[in-house]
Amino acid sequence: MQASRARLFKEYKEVQREKTADPDIQLACDDSNIFKWTALIKGPSETPYEGGVFQLAFAVPEQYPLQPPQVRFLTKIFHPNVHFKTGEICLDILKNAWSPAWTLQSVCRAIIALMAHPEPDSPLNCDSGNLLRSGDIRGFQSMAKMYTRLAAMPKKG
Amino acid sequence: MDSGDEINIYSDNEVNDYYGEDANNTDCNYESLIKEEDFVDSDSDSPVAKRPRLEGPPDQNYTVLKQSDIRERQENTIAEVATVLSVSKAVATVLLRHYNWSAVKVHEAWFSDEDRVRKNLGLLPIIEFPLDSTEVKCGICFDLFPTRDEIVSAACGHPYCVECFRGYIRTSINDGPGCLMLRCPDMSCCAVVDRDMVNSLVSEEEKHKYLTYLYRSYVEENKKIKWCPAPGCDHAIEFDDDQGWDVTCACEFSFCWNCVEDAHRPVDCETVANWMAKNDDESETKTWILAQTKPCPKCAKPIEKNEGCMHMTCHSPCRYQFCWICLGDWHNHINCNGYKEDKRKEVEEAKRHVQKYNHYYERWAAHNLSRLKAVSDLGRVQTEQIEQLSDIHGKTQIELGFIAEAWQQIVECRRVLKWTYAYGYYLPEAEDAKKQLFEFLQGEAEAGLERLHGYAEKEVRQFLNADERSVNFEGFELKLKSLTGVTKKYFEKLVSALENGLSEVQEAGKSNMEERWRCDRCTYANSWENVTCEICHMHQ
Numbered sequence: 292m293q294a295s296r297a298r299l300f301k302e303y304k305e306v307q308r309e310k311t312a313d314p315d316i317q318l319a320c321d322d323s324n325i326f327k328w329t330a331l332i333k334g335p336s337e338t339p340y341e342g343g344v345f346q347l348a349f350a351v352p353e354q355y356p357l358q359p360p361q362v363r364f365l366t367k368i369f370h371p372n373v374h375f376k377t378g379e380i381c382l383d384i385l386k387n388a389w390s391p392a393w394t395l396q397s398v399c400r401a402i403i404a405l406m407a408h409p410e411p412d413s414p415l416n417c418d419s420g421n422l423l424r425s426g427d428i429r430g431f432q433s434m435a436k437m438y439t440r441l442a443a444m445p446k447k448g
Numbered sequence: 449m450d451s452g453d454e455i456n457i458y459s460d461n462e463v464n465d466y467y468g469e470d471a472n473n474t475d476c477n478y479e480s481l482i483k484e485e486d487f488v489d490s491d492s493d494s495p496v497a498k499r500p501r502l503e504g505p506p507d508q509n510y511t512v513l514k515q516s517d518i519r520e521r522q523e524n525t526i527a528e529v530a531t532v533l534s535v536s537k538a539v540a541t542v543l544l545r546h547y548n549w550s551a552v553k554v555h556e557a558w559f560s561d562e563d564r565v566r567k568n569l570g571l572l573p574i575i576e577f578p579l580d581s582t583e584v585k586c587g588i589c590f591d592l593f594p595t596r597d598e599i600v601s602a603a604c605g606h607p608y609c610v611e612c613f614r615g616y617i618r619t620s621i622n623d624g625p626g627c628l629m630l631r632c633p634d635m636s637c638c639a640v641v642d643r644d645m646v647n648s649l650v651s652e653e654e655k656h657k658y659l660t661y662l663y664r665s666y667v668e669e670n671k672k673i674k675w676c677p678a679p680g681c682d683h684a685i686e687f688d689d690d691q692g693w694d695v696t697c698a699c700e701f702s703f704c705w706n707c708v709e710d711a712h713r714p715v716d717c718e719t720v721a722n723w724m725a726k727n728d729d730e731s732e733t734k735t736w737i738l739a740q741t742k743p744c745p746k747c748a749k750p751i752e753k754n755e756g757c758m759h760m761t762c763h764s765p766c767r768y769q770f771c772w773i774c775l776g777d778w779h780n781h782i783n784c785n786g787y788k789e790d791k792r793k794e795v796e797e798a799k800r801h802v803q804k805y806n807h808y809y810e811r812w813a814a815h816n817l818s819r820l821k822a823v824s825d826l827g828r829v830q831t832e833q834i835e836q837l838s839d840i841h842g843k844t845q846i847e848l849g850f851i852a853e854a855w856q857q858i859v860e861c862r863r864v865l866k867w868t869y870a871y872g873y874y875l876p877e878a879e880d881a882k883k884q885l886f887e888f889l890q891g892e893a894e895a896g897l898e899r900l901h902g903y904a905e906k907e908v909r910q911f912l913n914a915d916e917r918s919v920n921f922e923g924f925e926l927k928l929k930s931l932t933g934v935t936k937k938y939f940e941k942l943v944s945a946l947e948n949g950l951s952e953v954q955e956a957g958k959s960n961m962e963e964r965w966r967c968d969r970c971t972y973a974n975s976w977e978n979v980t981c982e983i984c985h986m987h988q
């Protein structure tokens with residue numbers, strides 16, 4: 292079996308086994324393609340994303356885990372390191388700081404950590420980065436909260 | 449340096465043979481990184497070609513390094529650190545790379561706090577795993593292995609199967625020079641993956657790539673060494689002290705070691721950087737300047753500039769002689785370097801600025817092109833012309849050396865002249881006296897150079913015709929030598945004046961150019977205090 296497929300299969304089995312281990316992450320593999328995954332992650336508490344559920348899409352390359360997966364937000368999110376239109380994420384471990392010891396599960400954890408600790412100095416969303424850098428924390432939080440409510444929360448009624 | 453010994457510090461007993469000593473293993477031989485034929489004409493002890501230096505410091509303050517020199521230094525430094533610190537060469541390499549290849553800095557850091565250095569660089573003491581441990585899980589493929597036989601680890605002991613770790617190193621090598629800093633894949637671990645480990649796992653081709661990165665890092669991370677920027681040249685220059693940045697590589701390319709721009713003495717790096725940035729900004733306004741045709745100022749027929757000097761002669765029947773730069777009559781025009789500020793009030797500042805810039809840029813670019821043309825002419829003179837002349841006039845090539853010298857002088861003077869236009873552009877307009885002195889010296893130097901360039905380019909033609917053996921070749925030799933010497937002196941004056949920041953002005957108060965006497969022989973304008981000409985020593 293292809294090394295990437297074998298490794299993904301192990302991750303798949305691990306996910307099945309520990310489904311309840313991390314209540315903030317629900318990782319699932321596409322039934323017909325083990326190289327396509329989606330995840331639902333909970334917005335971390337005490338952040339403007341609290342209460343929201345965000346969907347991530349993973350595209351895993353053939354060279355995985357020697358090469359990182361491509362991950363993007365499917366749910367709209369207002370965050371300095373996430374591209375507002377495409378959902379692309381700027382996170383070092385998904386680029387030059389990638390290591391094959393990361394798993395899809397631990398990548399999800401790193402993304403949750405990024406939601407709680409944005410890095411306004413490498414912004415993909417300039418509006419959001421500028422608000423933070425200029426010290427307008429309240430402005431940033433109200434925008435982020437608004438989008439969480441609009442895009443990441445189940446509609447009432 | 450003891451170059452007779454074949455030093456191969458990369459192979460010792462406990463360490464793999466990094467550079468493949470055995471003969472059938474030539475693929476990844478360090479030797480193969482060095483193409484011997486690159487050095488056939490520069491392997492003497494004085495690799496730097498003699499070229500006319502305008503009163504430069506007699507002692508060279510830099511060293512040209514060939515690939516073999518760089519390798520030897522790198523090997524010696526690694527060996528030194530390994531010996532002094534009693535560590536493997538692979539570890540010494542990690543340390544040296546971190547401290548920009550300075551053995552002194554490695555020693556200082558290591559002996560003041562070895563533990564801290566080890567921790568920072570991930571040079572951990574080796575952790576032995578208990579032999580009785582049961583199954584081991586590879587940290588990359590997550591497969592279980594019954595024994596540690598197929599498992600490899602850095603000093604930290606985190607287990608990976610051989611296949612996965614090989615893939616890990618291979619991916620990193622193919623990603624670029626970052627492979628030289630490779631760490632254990634474990635997220636919370638910083639143990640280095642050193643060269644020994646790399647060498648034990650990858651193919652010859654990948655080892656070769658790794659070694660090339662390592663070789664290049666010796667120059668690129670070293671604070672005192674830079675690559676020669678000439679295309680295709682793989683020499684490097686080590687700089688010893690901060691006096692005079694201009695260096696000349698063994699490939700004959702001259703550049704400023706500090707800013708890696710073309711050599712620009714006597715103009716400082718800041719002025720050059722400003723000027724080059726300005727040229728980028730003004731790229732649109734300057735396209736027309738570079739055009740190599742202009743209408744003849746008299747008959748308006750287009751004239752193409754195909755010679756180096758600025759002295760243009762229109763086609764017959766017009767035959768009007770004019771200056772390429774200012775389009776003025778060649779005979780009534782002594783120099784055209786002075787920029788007349790346009791005082792008319794209705795000319796807005798912006799337009800004035802463009803005019804001023806164009807004036808300097810046009811001259812800067814013209815002298816640059818002329819220099820390039822002179823460089824190629826010099827090549828042609830050395831390969832063809834001197835041989836022809838030698839046959840026709842029965843002179844040895846050494847006797848004809850004065851012609852190449854004249855051309856070398858022309859090349860060097862065009863270079864200086866080019867940069868003086870960047871200098872002139874930034875000379876504060878308020879400093880009238882300085883500006884006057886500068887333009888005077890520049891004008892004299894430029895006029896001298898035009899005389900020399902024109903003579904070397906055109907006068908020689910009559911001697912290339914075998915039928916005219918009778919013409920006065922000695923006269924030509926005498927005149928060309930004297931023009932070369934005179935031009936050299938003009939430029940020496942110009943260079944030293946600019947390097948002194950035109951301080952002559954302060955001493956002499958307002959220097960008065962009108963009150964000078966012009967030498968009949970070389971046309972230099974001497975101060976009345978001089979009885980003999982400052983340049984050619986002829987009596988007034």
Ligand SMILES: [Zn+2]
Pocket residue numbers: 586587588589590591608609610611612613
């Ligand atoms: Zn493995």
Ligand SMILES: [Zn+2]
Pocket residue numbers: 602604605606632633634637638639
């Ligand atoms: Zn480790």
Ligand SMILES: [Zn+2]
Pocket residue numbers: 676677678681682683697698699700701
């Ligand atoms: Zn060179």
Ligand SMILES: [Zn+2]
Pocket residue numbers: 693704705706707708709712716717720
């Ligand atoms: Zn410079």
Ligand SMILES: [Zn+2]
Pocket residue numbers: 744745746747748749762763766767768
């Ligand atoms: Zn004409």
Ligand SMILES: [Zn+2]
Pocket residue numbers: 757758759760898899901902
């Ligand atoms: Zn001329």
Ligand SMILES: [Zn+2]
Pocket residue numbers: 771772773774775776781783784785
């Ligand atoms: Zn002119």
Ligand SMILES: [Zn+2]
Pocket residue numbers: 967968969970971972981982983984985986
């Ligand atoms: Zn004279």
